[in-house]
Amino acid sequence: MMDLSFEAIHDVIHPTAAFSQGSGDGDGGRSSTSSYAGSKDCGDDDEHHNSIDDDAGWTQSQLNPKNRIDSLAPMSQPLWRIDGSAGFGTQFYAYPLFLDGPPPMHIDVFVHEGASYPAVVRELLDLDVSFHTKDAGRVRRLGIAQHILRILHWHTTKEDGSLRQGVVKNLYNNGPFGSRIVIDNLSCHIHESRIAISPNYPLENDLISYQELIRMWGLVDDESLPPEVSIxxxxxxxxxxxxxxxxxxDNDVGDQPGEPExxxxxxxxxxxxxxxxYQEIRALLKDIPRHEYIxxxxxxxxxxxCLFxxxxxxxxxxxxxxxxxxxxxxxxxLRVHGRLHRADQLRWARQITEAMCHxxxxxxxxxxxxxxxxxxxxxxxxxxxxxxxxxxxxxVWSSFSAPEVDYVENVRLVAFDDQDFDFAIPEDVCREFKKKLVLCYDAAMTEKTDASTTPAVQSGNSKLKTPSKRPLILRLEEEVKYSNPALSYNVSWSCLTKTEQEAAMVYMLGRLMWCIFEGMSAPHHGAIWQSYSREPELEFPTFQHSCPEQKALVLRCFGDAGAKEQSRFVRWKSKLYMKQGVKANSSTSPSPMYELVSDDLVGKARLYWKEQLDEGEAWLQHRNEQLHMAAVSHDASCGEGSTKMVDGIDPSTASKTNEVSAHGRPTLNQVLKWVKELESQV
Ligand SMILES: Nc1ncnc2c1ncn2[C@@H]1O[C@H](COP(=O)(O)OP(=O)(O)O)[C@@H](O)[C@H]1O
Ligand SMILES: [Mg+2]
Structure with missing residues (x-):
């Protein structure tokens, strides 16, 4: 069975798997990520290893789960609190309880990934579960959370400890924003753990002042803008x-003494x-006018x-x-308690559709x-x-978007594979995929839009900092310091035409409405990236609770090709599996039929992703050609008729209304009309 790990993401879950150089023996989780070191660390200690084989020693061993209560029991007077986690179990939000309302400096605690530790440590500290558990309530119950609290406590209370109260206070008041407390060796023996504080100077270097942002965005600095407040x-x-x-x-209280409100x-x-x-702030202050449902x-x-x-x-x-x-x-x-009513479902569907239209x-x-x-x-x-x-x-995560967005996103993930990893794919493959990405972007740029539909942001300050021959779409991905680009930093969506973007929004809206009408927290259970306290019982796009009209509405959002199966890989408990025998488009069967397999996942993923990339390549090539042809015929007949490329439109849906986007999907306005009609009938 395969463990969850960064390497597993790379060699199974992401399309980079098509080029993985893993052995394919199903153990992609540990071989090359060994950042775990130190003879005295948990489980790497000979004595401990021996004691596992020796019955008497084992009963005494600190590694014996029976003994864990002593070391992992909640502390009676902790100095720190864990508020949740991120980074697949490598980043924990730790709150220093001895500081009263410290500034929100986002100083988190980092550990090496669980896969780099021996199985017994992973088990004792629940490291496998911590990979997909994020919320405070569930994270706090994990061994790793209790262990981190004890390590922090030790370094706060011991003489010369690296986290003495004065040191931590100073870090919160003066350190660079987003600095890290790194636990270098996750030792079973708390007093053997080493802590390093890593100041985040690079981040401060990338920060930009409010005045500069206002200037970049061409806004007027008046009281309509939110006030600046110091951290x-x-x-x-x-x-x-x-x-x-x-x-x-702290509210301004003027001369009035007393408690701040x-x-x-x-x-x-x-x-x-x-x-x-920064793009989000621009969207909220400039691009998108205020709206009730935003x-x-x-x-x-x-x-x-900033320090510098x-x-x-x-x-x-x-x-x-x-x-x-x-x-x-x-x-x-609501569903479980029988309180999920059609009127509320349609109201929420309408409100979100209105926000999307806006x-x-x-x-x-x-x-x-x-x-x-x-x-x-x-x-x-x-x-x-x-x-x-x-x-x-x-x-959204890989395999979570509309199928055609996934095609582009797959190209992007291969193109920008992180070369710092031991298991990175060959650089020439990345180069080849970067070229493919540029072709997608160039094709999208051929779409002619009328002046009236040209986005306002397109006319903004569109230059990235350094003029360069490097294609814009690649620079967007690589850029670290914000430069107020006219395009979004979302490279895959920037490779779509306006028409295609609307169609992709409609697809996602359809899937969101499926969740609302079926009362599910997500389209699938066993998402690799995150577990929920309530995992959905039903798999998208199977319908069980929707009425026929709701179902018809959702299906229309998927257009000609219908809904596509999402990732073939799932998490069951804390292991990775592949679904086999999935029925694509199984909207008619009560539940999708598949079995979970776990052998040779790396090999299976390699084949699967090769097919997916080939399928995407063929689709994108056809799409690029169509866009170029449409541009040529537009130039030929300049000035008359429709200017939009609408690939795969179903003429019957298009009919007289012309309310179609691309791929036979309706427009957002059309969806809104349908939702309102349904709402009025309830
Ligand atoms: N104003 C808010 N009040 C309460 N919860 C919020 C608010 N804004 C965001 N959240 C919650 O926090 C989550 C993360 O916020 P979001 O802006 O989506 O950040 P990210 O970009 O990290 O996904 C959201 O999914 C939402 O559930
Ligand atoms: Mg979010």
Whole structure:
């Protein structure tokens, strides 16, 4: 059976698997990621290894799970608290309880990935489970969380410890934003663990001041913009997600002494890929006009004095805290309790569709992140309204998008394979795929749009910093420091024409409505990346709870080719499997039929991904040719008729209304009309 690991992602789950050089013996999880070292570390200690074979020693051994209660029991007076985790079990949000409301510096604790430790350590510390567990409640129950708390405690309390209260306070008040506390060796013996503090100077270097951003975006600096607030006037309450924390801001109390008011708000801040967050702030302040169902409304722009360069860099923005949480958690609960009613389902479907239409038509932008996590409620369900958050445009996980977006995304993942990994694919393969990506982008650029539909952002400050012969689409991916590009940093979506972008949004909307109508938290259970406390019982696109009209509406969003099977790889408990015998488009059978296999996953994945890449290549080649041909015929008949390339339109759907996007899918406006019709009939 195969463990979850970074190498498994590379050699099985991502399309890079087509070029993997793994042995194919099914053990892709450990061979080359061995960052685990040190003779005294857990499990690597001869004495411990011997004791496992020796019955008497084993009963005494600290590695014996029976003895773990002693070392992993919750502490009675902890100095730290774990608020959740990210980075596949390598990053933990640790809150220093001895600081009262410290600034939200995003100083997290890092450990090496679980796959680099021996099986017995992984088991004792629940490292396999920590790969896919993120929320505070479940993370805190893991051995690793308790172990980290004890390690932090030890280094905070011991004389000369690297995390003494004064040291930590100084790090929170003066250290670079997003610095790391690295536990270098995850030793069973807490006092043997080594801690290194790694200051994040590169991130501060990439931060840009609010004034500079305002200037770049061509905005007028007046009171319509959210005020700037310094990070030392913001106080962390708890980390909620990787980029989201609950905070309060000292209110200006003028000369009045007394306690500062505590209105809890949410802070969004990133410790990597800060360019995406700046694009998000631009989207919310400039590109997308305010809308009832767009719920990220910036209240403050939070800045920090950088250690170098005398600038105050923007580290994030605050917005109202929507306590009711996301539809993802609400839907399955409502269904289980028989409280998921058609009127509410259609209301939420309409609200999200309205938000999508607004982003598209008024914001001249697109929304590639449509998942239930990003649909948040204004009040507890079922009363609350639904709206969108998250405007970074990073896109969703591999195999989560519309099929044609996946085709491009697969090319991108191979093209930009991280060459720092031991298991990276050959560089010439990457180069070849970069060329393919450029061809996709060039083809999309041939689409002629009328002046009226040209997005506003296209006319903005569109230059990336250094003029270069390197194709724009490749520079967008590689760029680290934000440069206010006209295009999105989402390279795969930037390779689509406007028409195709709308069609991809419609596909994602269809799948979101499937979740709402079926009452499921996600389209599939066993997502590799994250486990949920309530995993969906039903697999997309099987229908069980939707009424015929809801089902018809969802199916129309998928267009001619219908819904496509998503990833062939699943997580069962904490191991990786491949589904075999999946019936594609099995919308008629009550549940998809497949079995889970685990032998030779690397070999199987290599074949599977080769086929997928070939299929995508053929599809993209045809699509690129069609776009070039359409451009030529447009030039020939300049000025008359429709200018849009609509690949694969079903003429019967298109009929007189012309409400089609691409691939036989309707437009967003058309979907909105249908949803409203259904809503009015309830
Ligand atoms: N204002 C908010 N109030 C409450 N929860 C929020 C708010 N904004 C975001 N969230 C929750 O936090 C999660 C992560 O935020 P998001 O903006 O999507 O960040 P990311 O880009 O890391 O996905 C969202 O999926 C949502 O459930
Ligand atoms: Mg999100």
């Amino acid at each position: 030392d006037r913001v106080h962390l309450v708890r980390q909620l997600h990787d980029s989201i924390s609950e905070v309060y801001v 505590r209105t809890i708000v949410v802070l969004k801040s990133l410790t990597s890929g800060v360019k995406y967050m 719920l990220s409304k910036p209240l403050h722009i939070v800045t920090k004095q 360069g005398r600038k105050r860099g923007v580290i994030g923005f605050t917005m109202p805290f929507l306590k009711a949480g996301s539809l993802r958690d609400a839907l399955p609960l 982003v598209w038509h008024e914001g001249h932008s697109f929304y590639p992140d449509l998942r239930l996590d990003n649909v948040v409620l204004t009040a507890p369900a079922p009363e609350g309204d639904a709206g969108l958050v998250d405007f970074e445009q990073r896109g």
